[in-house]
Amino acid sequence: MIPYGRQDITESDVKAVLEVLGSPHLTQGPAVPKFEQDVVRHCNVKYAVAVNSATSALHIACLSLGLGTGDWLWTTPNTFVASANCALYCGAKVDFVDIDARTYNLCPVALEAKLIAAEKQGVLPKVIVPVHFGGQPCDMKAIYNLSLQYGFKIIEDASHAIGGLYLNEPIGNCRYSEITVFSFHPVKIITSAEGGMAVTNNEKLAEKMSLLRSHGITRASSLMTKPMEGSWYYQQVELGFNYRMTDIQAALGSSQMSRLLHYVARRHELAERYNKLLADLPVITPWQHKDGWSAFHLYVIRLRLNEIKLSHVEVFEALRAKEIMVNLHYIPVHTQPYYQTLGFGLGDFPAAEKYYSEAISIPLFPNLKESEQDYVVETLLELLRS
Structure with a gap:
């Protein structure tokens, strides 16, 4: 049998995972921030938030941008359902923009036409999710220029695209978006078994996504609403989720990043x-x-x-x-x-x-x-x- 896609696991990957299994940290230890920094360096971006799937990354990316009831998110119909479902998780509404016949990506010409009509109707989107289908980047410069005119935010769904380039710069540098999301599912470019990551250049968005991936709980005094009572102390300051990546997954991801x-x-x-x-x-x-x-x-x-x-x-x-x-x-x-x-x-x-x-x-x-x-x-x- 020849599958359409398959992971490549090497001895160095196995060794990296075994090192974590022999360490005190299986869930939240040093491997997760290391993996985040590996991706930060590759993408030439400032912040990364590792999570348990790209779907989780899309969800917290939408929430960090304030997407909610009454808002619209537009994406491409040629994608996995998660690119649209993330809006519904937030109570927002979804619409689609047809694809370019050559790239199979969201078409900027169709997007502009739809925005012109939406502006007349008073129903402009709050968020656009262009998907880099098959690994080929969308025309992000054109989409970004439209965002300046029509006021929407951009989440790049780059689940297929880590390691690719747009205008000779790494996909994920967020030059033309607020947030970019990657997937590390086994059939993707690299794998952490399951897992995803959101990257951004905006410190507040990174901080919000970090809170949301872990129940909305923080130990940072700067985020607490009253002073710390002791070293054991934490506060839940947002309604978050259990979207964390484990050290086991992150160790595999870091090892894969080297290739x-x-x-x-x-x-x-x-x-x-x-x-x-x-x-x-x-x-x-x-x-x-x-x-x-x-x-x-x-x-x-x-x-x-x-x-x-x-x-x-x-x-x-x-x-x-x-x-x-x-x-x-x-x-x-x-x-x-x-x-x-x-x-x-x-x-x-x-x-x-x-x-x-x-x-x-x-x-x-x-x-x-x-x-x-x-x-x-x-x-x-x-x-x-x-």
């Missing part, structure tokens, strides 16, 4: 090889914008269905029958049954729906063997030219 750029470079090598091997097949390979250096979390092909005899579903299931465990990223969020109860329906975001009707994520991960890659291409060749 981050190697992983991204290898993903590019494999993607370039796919580009060449698939050039004569009736598929559309991932287009890359000149302003970005993708982390290449995903390699998505789009079938030219008018040139082949099989349907989208038939190609997908035939690949899986050959033990190539392809996947589909993503079912547009607005078509999910829950979101249809909120008033969304088929046809609302046609570019995302068309993409979904043709897309297949084929295997891409650093340890993918060229012989496995050849098998994937040969199987596609056999299916699409049958």
